[in-house]
Amino acid sequence: MSGFDVLALGELNPDLILTGLSADGPVIGTEQIFQRERLVLGSSTAISCVLMQRLGLRTALASAVGDDRYGRFCRDALLREGVDTARVRVEPGQETGVTLSVVYPGDRLLLTRLGIMAFLDGSIAPGAEFDAFRHVHCGSLFLLDRLRGDLPEVLRRARADGCTVSVDPGWDPSGRWDPAALAEILPLTDVFLPNRAEARAMTGTDGDEEALDELRALGARRVAMKAGAEGGLCQSPAGLIRQEGFPAEVVDTTGAGDAFNAGFVRGMLAGWAEGDCLRLAVACGSMAVTAEGGTGGLASLGQARDRVAAAGEMLPDI
16 A cells, blocks of 8 residues: 555645625725735645545645745644645745735635745656655646646656646636646646636637537546536546536635545545546535635535535445
8 A cells, every 4th residue: 555645746835814805806096994814724736635635535745835934834734634744845045935815705816926836846746756646636737837847747757656647727827828738738637627717718718518628639538627606517538527516605715626626536536436526526615615715614524425415415435
């Protein structure tokens, strides 16, 4: 048996969440009042890693932080969750990045200072240790320019050692969507995990099925797409599957996509059918929005099972 189930490869930073703003949204040139601020673990890759751990997988994170209070905060948060941090480098002289998450009713605005994230590259990946893992997950593909360039070679090594692969692209702030990188990376993934806006933007399409078909044509074995309150879709050689969303009272949408990632990977590593993987993914995403921060709403696999059962649906045993 391998030492770990999942190696998460990518960024590590906190989120500073501001809540209690009006529904009007940001208005340049004005002052607005918020009710509360809270520092929590952020970053798509790290949040997915923590939630996979809570769902019963043994996880490790490979990343880098600065030797500063934000870096210490993040490493301590991971350790409290049981995530292995032996592959999180501490770089003196560098600053840990931070995301300001401004939460409005039903949505949020994210402002990110990259810090050391701008310098993350393939050197954070294990040299010859991939055989200690069953699966490799990479998040924020389009935020980490240097790592994106090195990722094809990293994933080839991981696959050669028997790992399956998942990739969450995240949003591309540049708007370029790096078609050359996608063409290299997608054939190396077992599941590609965009949300609806990302999938349509990177393919230049206006519909869900068209975007999924295009991503599959570019080489992704399966694409599991997040569709917000509507649930999710999965396109694979077996065809198209849809899963309706589960009812949820939205407090903060931060981390909903990362929870979806964790649920799908948990099901996949259990050998579940794609429909069951998607059902768990959507359930996890629906739980994530019920609390502040990316890790506040989803506590365990049992909690996700209860959400599914309450809707009259079922999940397989693990």
